[in-house]
Amino acid sequence: MRSVISDILSEGGIEVVAQAKNGREAVEAVREHDPDVVTMDVEMPEMDGIEAAERIMARQPTPILMLSAHTDEDADVTFEALQKGAVDFFTKPGGEVSMEMSRLKDQLVDIVRSVAQAEPRAGDTAEAETDDSSQSHTRYGGRPTLVVGSSTGGPTVVEQVMSSLPVEASLRVLIVQHMPGGFTGRFAERLDARSEYDVSEARDGARISAGEALVAAGDRHMEVANYSHGRLRVALTDDPPVNSVRPSVDVTMQSAARTVDDQLIGVILTGMGQDGADGIRALKEHGGRTIAQDEASSAVFGMPKRAIETGCIDTVTSIESIPTAVLDAIPQEVH
Template identity: 35%
Template sequence: MKKHTVIVVDDQRSVRSMIKRWIESDPNWEVIGEAANPYEARDLIIEKLPEVMTLDVHMPGMDGIVFLKKLLPQYPMPVIMFSSSTTEGANITLEALEAGAFDYVTKPIGTPESLVEAKEDLLSKLYESLNYNLAKLSFPSKSEALSPKKTNAKTTFKRKFILIGSSTGGTTALRMLLNDVDETFPPILIAQHMPENFTTLFAQRLNSDLKIHVKEAKDKEILQSGHVYIAPGNYHLGIQKIGSEYYTQILQTDKKNGHRPSVDVLFESAIEQDIGGSSIGIILTGMGSDGASGLLKLKNQGCLTIGQDKETSVVYGMPKVAHELGAVTYQVPLNGMVDKIKEIASL
């Protein structure tokens, strides 16, 4: 059986050896080359044509982001970044995702548990990368995505909440979707699979670029129109009612579907508050099934539900499972999602 091929790019030999051992512990994968810098990596890619590349975010000689921007248009492939969980590492990783990286793995901190977790995360994302829709995607650049657009008459929303779940590819998808959102939209709550530090910086970057207020959610914040609340890494986000008002709820209960934050936890909190009938539920690109069962429960409570279509999903996993469950009312491309939200807003 032919093995899937990877090249490993990291300036430390010991790290390259560790990553190679992790990858080749799975008999379906083979490391066909190692590189200490982007220049060696470029030559290896031309010679070996690997299916996937792992790349350290801190590389000598050439900035990793510049490398990605030069590489991917010529040799499109899934690139899995290795990132530290520091603020600097998170920032660079978010830039890499905007530059076209497929996903990232957080570097282990040295404990046996963190080593096992990083290895399992890498192997999982290697398999995810085989479903990467790179050839069909053509996202605009950040400057194009954020360029001013003609605005139509303001939408009148009867739906009081918008709930969104996303995973692999979600950072780009959310940026594109939220770019077309204005202050007339009801509160938007998002569960994006992402660790601590990353969600804080992701929210800050969106807030500085977009015309609406985006923030990492804190507990017991009153939900306001024109505001976006992103679940903090390693915590679940939900909705709670205090008196006559609705607020955020931040929880650190067990992981669900292997995730914290979990999309299902967000969706199910709306069900518990009996607000499915006054909500719009959306499931975006991502691997796995998180959010699918919760979206079906929302739909059964009267929620209007939207799933991203296969053609524009980086990984058509979460939306596919939701669609197959019958949880999706409308399946639409990413660039048509805000128009669909506006179309159904008064239903």
Template identity: 55%
Template sequence: MSASTSGGPTRAVVVDDSRFMRTLIRTLLEDGDVDVVAEASNGREAISVVGEHRPDVVTMDIEMPEMNGLDAVEGIMNECPTPVLMLSAHAEADADVTFEALDRGAVDFVTKPGGEVTSGMPRVKRELVEKIQSAAAVDLDATRGRSRPPTADTNRRTTPDTAPSASSKTDLPEEGSTIIIGASTGGPNVVERVLASLPVDAGLRVVVVQHMPKGFTKRFAERLDARCAYDVREAEDGERIAPGQIRIAPGGSHLLVTADRAGRLALELSDDEPLHGVKPAIDLTMASAAEVVESPLAGVLLTGMGRDGVEGMSRIDRAGGHTVAQNEETSAIFGMPKRAIEAGCVDTVAPDGRITDETLRGITT
């Protein structure tokens, strides 16, 4: 059963302008032991209903009359801060709006139930309820009030003002050092801040596994590319990854790091079954990197619920790599990092603003 902070079932408010969709979501949630305490048909009504009922979590549609979901998220965060889970359509056009909702304070998103409901009801219900549980567990104090990093000039070189303190010209990691970053709920904005602060002169190879549905990771990569001085793209099967490149694991595929006979790193997509209920799985990417990467290697595990990444961090640690976990105070959900720390495979625990420094420090030669 999904539990609220008061010890009872998780209490949710469902916001959607479609009566059919509100009824469907209510049914799915109540079948998963989530208590739907109220509904709203537009953003303005949502702000009022959330203030009245004080739920643990809100499911929020994007396109609604009178006030859309973006403005409603902002209003809720200003008047009655509550974790908001966005319901986004599969369409790529919705991806940009969804990321904007995360910027305004939403904690996560899930694809809105559609035509697959009749054929895949158990899967749809499980995904929605799990996302509700995860969103309800978010520590808003750890996520609010953080500014987005400035858009990066992709031609810039690092300067004393832009480079992390650990990465002065004489202390840069060896070119071609590899970093594997794993994140889940609350991760996109943290990933953005970490990548935006990587020094260009380091020539790093970075692989990011962010739990995210298929259809959104390409837009996530494009968004990061506009805010980072590295070349950021969604990973493709069989491509080599070179210094100065960041690749994002595609939603719906596992991503493995491999090496050819010359020792050059490449990326391989796998259609294996989900691991820990997720695809891509952080564990698989980290474990594969630990097997083949011979240059300095670091694993970074950020905010998220569950234990994905724990085994991967252990593999990197055993292979002699450096491991960094986000601390509790700045994690939206201190689940994955906590389990890795408890497993004894983390070298450094750091707040999100120090993740880059501590990662670079561990792979500096």
């Protein structure tokens, strides 16, 4: 696997300065070679990907791309590595290693280049702080729907936002994180455990009301199919990728703008590319409130930047302040 990946990256114009057989060697290689980006397996002998990522981020913060298998165990470990500071992950194919990896070579080269542009940050498991004293005296009105879009660097910041939103805000939340199938279910479980909202992976025909959230399933577009009396229903489709991705933030936001007749709030978080820009425009045209993560707190500023360039973003702020910006967008009656 190391040889195949090294060959693919070299053929793609990326200089491979070192290889490591385990996490311990990886930590030392980063110290010695100071690379722009590290690809690292989740499962390794002597020191696994979680510990290696944590040590690298503590000593010499470097963008890390985790390589993960399509298993529940690897999915759990991958999310832990992201929590420790890894930027993104790439799923290793099953079957014959060299044949399958060669098939995915363009995708691998692209994601390595994307991760290399990220601003590395040491992992932080602390939740964003919210002003509980003010929230406890705030009554939220309306029937707001929140649509969140993110990509590279997104899982941990989505978790940060969701853990800071009070269920009293009565939001219906739709989350579109660029992520392959097999991982979105585990992602939803993590969000469910860390937030006051009931979070689940979207199924075709799934419905949510106030205090509930859906995560778009990997490799399926999630559309808002119906909305009535504060209850929202989604449909999953196998339509072609939009902006080269599926699920697409644009698809979900544009369908929400067409279908939901109550308040809409759109948030674009860290990520590569332009997905979400057209969706933000659609939400704004239908009277929604729009928020983008600022450059300083984004691992990759591509998606927020393109959304801001539409001229349709109301608020640009740090990841720590996005939950407050969401709550400020909801009609409130303070007592």
